[in-house]
Amino acid sequence: MSRLAHIFKEFGRNIYRFPFTALGSLLSLGLLFLLFDLYWIGSVTFEKTYVHLLSDLEMEVFIAEEVVEAQIPDVQAAVAGIEGVSSIRYISKLDAREIMHASLGVDLLAGYDTLNPLPRSFIVDFETPYLASDQMVEIAAQMKGMPMVTEVYYNEEWLKKTEGTRSIILRVGMALGILILVTAVISTVNSIRLTTRMRSEGLAQMRLLGAGRLFLAAPLVIEGFVIGALSAAIGWGVLMYGAGKVTFTQFDLVFPHLREIALFCGAAGFLGLISGYFGVRKLLK
């Protein structure tokens, strides 16, 4: 038997001889990753909704009464020239009246055609990177500073609250990620350490016969890799199966791309590999 074949045989033997140790770590890691996957799907779904909602965010820029119609193109050009503005639409007094009519269902200005008090305005849309509180405050200040602009309005409170929620989700995700990472490492290290303890007599004998550290550690490190990758795959498998059985009416669940899932499983395997190394390190000193 070649050395490589021996290493893989040893890996199989470890699983065969201590199936419950391997199964225990597989299930506990699988549950941990399932929790993380759930959070991941939740945050991706939220992110998609967040981007969709943000794309609807507009800014209304009201024009001073004394500005004559001939000056409107200059004001429009000045507003459109501000960094981050993606499109601009002019709302005349007549347009404003129609919008109000459409939203209230009654034309309150009927009979007062020449006395329309509604202000003229621009509806401004922004490029995605500028749809953030601090950027919007800056842009609004810039617009307010223009001599022909009287008022600037956008849904500032909503934007701040949505950003706050997003930030909380990100922080929770980070904390959860770190917690799961640490727990996964500890769980795998303990599992591998348990296996090495149970095999310590045999490993000591093999060392006395001249077996190197890498040769002895490889099967256990491979075990860590397989347990890590497999438990991550199990987590996703369970979720995908579950998602196929449930439908949501308010929103669609967004799953990460298959490539990202494969990368995640690979990373989980790598985590298991590192944990496996830490599990055997002490014994092989």
Next chain:
Amino acid sequence: MTDRVIVELSNIDLSYRRSGEIFRNLSLTVRAGETAIIKGGPGSGKTSLAELIVGRKFVDGGAVEVFDDVLRPGRTRAINRVRRHIGGIGGIFGLVPSYTVAENICFPLVLAGVGKRYQKERLLKMLTEFSLLKKASDYPRTLTRIEHTLVQLARASIADQPLLLIDEPMAGLDSSTAARVFEYLVKASLSGRGMILLMSEYPQGTLPNSTSYVISEGALT
């Protein structure tokens, strides 16, 4: 016997915190094909000597050189290389509990990285030579003391390791097995392999190319 020195202990000192001084200025040279018989009572340091030769423990003073490699802490590769040249029997050497008899015997060849075919041939030869054919797929926990010794002898012979390190080879064996082991030692001695025998009692008979020493109070005489 050639002039090549395979084991050289030069003026070694060793002491343990608990049991105090084990060796003081001890020297030993073993050449290829030579047998060193080291006799000593319990606690005289026989096992410590074996541990020094395989690089499991390290001297406080002096030097241990095995197959031209000086054994020092941290020289893991050299130590592993030396260990692969040693066939160990008894004392600190045991069997791997999770391996079958066949796997235990074959292990030195696996480490040597030799082909599968050669491994099978050698294994069959060893199993036949040491009457272990029926036990090939058994695990060490099911073996008797005698069978344990026979498996270790087979393992120490399969790769023709140039040095045999044998700690109390006759301990616990019945007279007929002891005679068989002694016969093996004679054969091994004649085959040109170096041997270090660590024993408290020397059996009847003489080994060719052998030098006897007594280990007592930390020194060899």
